[in-house]
Amino acid sequence: MIINQIAFRHLLGKNEEIKYVAHSHVFIIYPKLFKILLFGLLAPIIAYLLFPPFIYLWIVWFVFGALLFKYRVVQWYLDAWIVTNIGVIDQNWNSFFDKSTTRIELDNIEGITNEVKGFWGTVLRYGNTQIEHMSGQAVTLENVSNPRKLERTILIHQQAYVRRQNFEDQSKLQDLLVDLLRTSGKKG
Numbered sequence: 001m002i003i004n005q006i007a008f009r010h011l012l013g014k015n016e017e018i019k020y021v022a023h024s025h026v027f028i029i030y031p032k033l034f035k036i037l038l039f040g041l042l043a044p045i046i047a048y049l050l051f052p053p054f055i056y057l058w059i060v061w062f063v064f065g066a067l068l069f070k071y072r073v074v075q076w077y078l079d080a081w082i083v084t085n086i087g088v089i090d091q092n093w094n095s096f097f098d099k100s101t102t103r104i105e106l107d108n109i110e111g112i113t114n115e116v117k118g119f120w121g122t123v124l125r126y127g128n129t130q131i132e133h134m135s136g137q138a139v140t141l142e143n144v145s146n147p148r149k150l151e152r153t154i155l156i157h158q159q160a161y162v163r164r165q166n167f168e169d170q171s172k173l174q175d176l177l178v179d180l181l182r183t184s185g186k187k188g
């Protein structure tokens with residue numbers, strides 16, 4: 001998607017492509033968004049209908065509500081796991097000035113665990129996904145939408161990455177042996 005390319009391009013390295021982006025389920029942010037819609041956007045409209053002389057107050061209130069709504073949506077969207085052809089990038093985005101990323105190379109992944117809890121998690125297909133890797137503490141994305149699809153996607157790209165690495169290693173080894181045979185043939 002073009003939005004993913006724009007939003008996450010600063011995280012990508014050379015020859016790295018976004019294959020899949022996983023977010024927490026939209027159902028999780030509905031309560032926050034509903035409050036903003038109710039008190040930040042709908043309340044000033046109703047207040048304007050009741051008290052039209054205070055229009056500037058209601059406009060300011062509405063603009064702040066719209067900005068807060070947009071901020072919450074951007075916060076949800078940018079807090080994601082980005083699966084690329086080289087690794088998995090975990091971006092924790094709390095605000096414009098508080099964000100962190102963790103990169104896990106596909107060949108360092110030891111295992112992936114899924115956990116779906118509760119009625120709503122089962123019905124709406126969301127749960128936690130955790131990646132265990134060689135270099136440290138496990139990384140978890142909570143309340144991810146469709147955790148089994150995320151696991152399958154990571155495993156598919158991990159297998160392709162390992163195959164590609166093995167082919168490159170085999171080609172390098174073959175070139176090294178050919179060079180060795182050429183140099184030994186010239187000396188003999």
